[in-house]
Amino acid sequence: VGRLILVLGDQLSDDLSALREGDPTTDTVVMAEVQAETDYVLHHPKKIAFLFAAMRKHAARLRQAGWTVRYTTLDDPENSQSIPGELLRAAEATGAAEVLATEPGEFRLISALEDAPLPVHMFPDDRFLCSHAEFEAWAEGRKELRMEWFYREMRRKTGLMMEDDKPAGGKWNYDHDNRKPPKDGLDAPGPMRFTPDETVEEVLDLVRARFGNRYGRLNDFWFATEPGQARRALSHFVKRSLPLYGDYQDAMVAGEPFMFHAMLSPYINAGLLGWREVCKAVEDAWKAGEVPINAAEGFIRQIIGWREFIRGVYFLEGPDYTARNVLGHDRDLPEFYWTGETDMACLRECVRTTMDEAYAHHIQRLMVTGNFSLLAGISPAQIHDWYLRVYADAYEWVEAPNVIGMSQFADGGVVGSKPYVSGGNYIARMSDYCKGCAYSVKEKVGDRACPFNLLYWHFLDRHRARFQSNPRMAQMYRTWDRMEADRRGAVIAGGDRILARLDAGERV
Ligand code: FAD
Ligand code: DLZ
Ligand code: SF4
The missing domain is CATH 1.10.579.10 (DNA Cyclobutane Dipyrimidine Photolyase, subunit A, domain 3)
Structure with a gap:
């Protein structure tokens, strides 16, 4: 009897630890659109539409690659509407007695899997540069955790923008150059937009019917929902926005929500793009003389510095982190x-x-x-x-x-x-x-x-x-x-x- 392999909505990477452990000839991939995930907080409908469309396309890709995929849509009448519930139903249908999973990005779901009614083997999410153990070792004995020191380690580890063991250009950080106020006539190209295809339209209909009344506008959906599109969005960013990304990183202009930013975080976090290819594209553009050093360094710092540091803190600090309130603030969020x-x-x-x-x-x-x-x-x-x-x-x-x-x-x-x-x-x-x-x-x-x-x-x-x-x-x-x-x-x-x-x- 085969096993089940859980793939969550933000685990849409081809190279996922749980898939690597699995066997396409005997195991079944389980993917599910469930209310427990759409409603643990009431997510913006565009976020739900993005994830569902990307999940459906990922399931199709896995099938093409030879996997058996059991995919539950949100409106399936049999849907138990939770991840453990869908694992249990899949176990009953296939006879599988165990689950392979990549560690989820949230303590809530990690506990739910640990408490699931069948054994779940969790593998590290190695789509990140820094493992939990490595971050713990770095943090151990430090009085303060400062991103800048962590970042330098990650530069050394990856060799990104390094010349031997020295940072390219002689400085680790060019943030000083990245604080220009906006000037008149700045023409920000904005992110690449994609016309919804059939899969996206189907998901938009579902999301409109189910979540159309909640906070957030669903109309004009243009996100990338597959890796090929996300890669095009990356190239577009590197070519069009990255040259001025550093200079205007902190600038804000009415009616220009994106400025020279990448709008790649939804794609990276869901697994459509990996940190490596994103950083490599940026480093290559800098090597080719297409973008200045402050732009390339500034962007790479966000990915291998801030993003990894932030994740390290979440897993280091533990499940009570979200309840912290050292300043004793208790005012309600204004309407x-x-x-x-x-x-x-x-x-x-x-x-x-x-x-x-x-x-x-x-x-x-x-x-x-x-x-x-x-x-x-x-x-x-x-x-x-x-x-x-x-x-x-x-x-x-x-x-x-x-x-x-x-x-x-x-x-x-x-x-x-x-x-x-x-x-x-x-x-x-x-x-x-x-x-x-x-x-x-x-x-x-x-x-x-x-x-x-x-x-x-x-x-x-x-x-x-x-x-x-x-x-x-x-x-x-x-x-x-x-x-x-x-x-x-x-x-x-x-x-x-x-x-x-x-x-x-x-x-x-
Ligand atoms: P760019 O500036 O064009 O690109 C930089 C890339 O680096 C991003 O795509 C992102 O992957 C990464 N990055 C940059 N800063 C951070 C950071 N501080 N933490 C993690 N990754 C970073 N980012 C999220 O991905 N999810 C969140 O829920 C989130 N919440 C935030 C809440 C607050 C209050 C603040 C101050 C920041 C938050 N960020 C979050 C970080 C950052 O604002 C977003 O990553 C960024 O705005 C994404 O847009 P972009 O791709 O256009 O960014
Ligand atoms: C955010 C989200 C939403 C809205 N819906 C689903 C879903 O239906 N099925 C699923 O597998 N994942 C979804 N996700 C992503 C999960 O909430 C995410 O995996 C956890 O929060 C851990 O990061
Ligand atoms: Fe400017 Fe008005 Fe915002 Fe104050 S509240 S910073 S005046 S836009």
């Missing part, structure tokens, strides 16, 4: 995160992009939606739920350390050495949002004062005990303390006013 209905132009823009595309780029996530949530003291669990739902690239292993750690500082500094907070000036410098805003970024007190300005000081003031001795924040406390007492009082009162409006559900 405008779901509707975009706010007078703050920056938030309106980033929330609308998110609703429309299931995408926002890094600085929008970090310095607009994340920054506001942190300044306003929103419950980390609620903002974590929001990020996990709304982005097509969100799985807990990558979303949680970015949100709980990097963005909300709820882990007390595991991911970042200081909270990412800023007043409106940062947004004003890096975007054109403030031009269209009901508030004034120049005003620091009063009714028209930009809420980021008020809440920035409010945050620092209410968390003084924790942060004033942080050397990277001491300067800000000195600035605050030098302000006249009356002015400080007015700023705090203004911050209180905004927070009271949020609590009362009034428009901000």
